[in-house]
Amino acid sequence: MNGFVRLIFLLIGLVGMIGSAIFAALVYPLAGFSDQIQTYSSSNWFMNVMIVVAVLIFFVFFLLFFAAIATKQKVRALHILTPAGDIQLTQTMINSTILHAIHEMNILKQPEVYTKLNSKKQSVQATISGGTIPLSHLPEAGKNLQANVEERLKELLQIEHVSVDIRMEERIPEKRKKNEARVV
Incomplete structure (x- = not known):
């Protein structure tokens, strides 16, 4: 696995873990973490951050989708x-x-x-x-x-x-x- 693929997987994993933790805290009561998220969710900047995270996740999956389509099998x-x-x-x-x-x-x-x-x-x-x-x-x-x-x-x-x-x-x-x- 080359460095670019590792970087892409690292970014997907990191953004996915952060996004899923925030979305889980919005839906399920997580001790201490949900209360903090609830206080932040009333602020205007929180919604902007959520939109940026959603766009970033969409963009990464968009890149992976077209990278998978564009790759060709190497002729031995x-x-x-x-x-x-x-x-x-x-x-x-x-x-x-x-x-x-x-x-x-x-x-x-x-x-x-x-x-x-x-x-x-x-x-x-x-x-x-x-x-x-x-x-x-x-x-x-x-x-x-x-x-x-x-x-x-x-x-x-x-x-x-x-x-x-x-x-x-x-x-x-x-x-x-x-x-x-x-x-x-």
């Missing part, structure tokens, strides 16, 4: 600096490249790919998990898949720091409900 990408300029490779494109390499080898069923990109270190860490297709030499097939994915990523990204972890597991098929159609 790997930035590669070249002499000609900056190249941005998105995480979605890198994931699709990994999935193409997996489908070529035909070892995993329903593969799930998670990539962690680090632009500063120029590195990619990929974790692949999926159910195995029955093969005779599963460890060797896993090594070949790992080497194939690493080679594809190094070729695509032209970086040396590529790490690929593969987790093969037996997936138990989910039972269909009676009214659920089978997709072929």
Whole structure:
């Protein structure tokens, strides 16, 4: 959380606590505090202060509302600096490249790919998990898949720091409900 967001939350909390204490003292009898508020509420300046607090709370919530609307989700990408300029490779494109390499080898069923990109270190860490297709030499097939994915990523990204972890597991098929159609 950055400093600006902390400041906004601090102001909202402070104004909210003060405002709620004053409004509660107007409605509910709080020992000693309500009597003091009642004496102040008859003065002209008290109503002005209440209007300022209400406008301030409205303004803060107005800012938060439009700040939430205006924010965009940051696109996860790997930035590669070249002499000609900056190249941005998105995480979605890198994931699709990994999935193409997996489908070529035909070892995993329903593969799930998670990539962690680090632009500063120029590195990619990929974790692949999926159910195995029955093969005779599963460890060797896993090594070949790992080497194939690493080679594809190094070729695509032209970086040396590529790490690929593969987790093969037996997936138990989910039972269909009676009214659920089978997709072929």
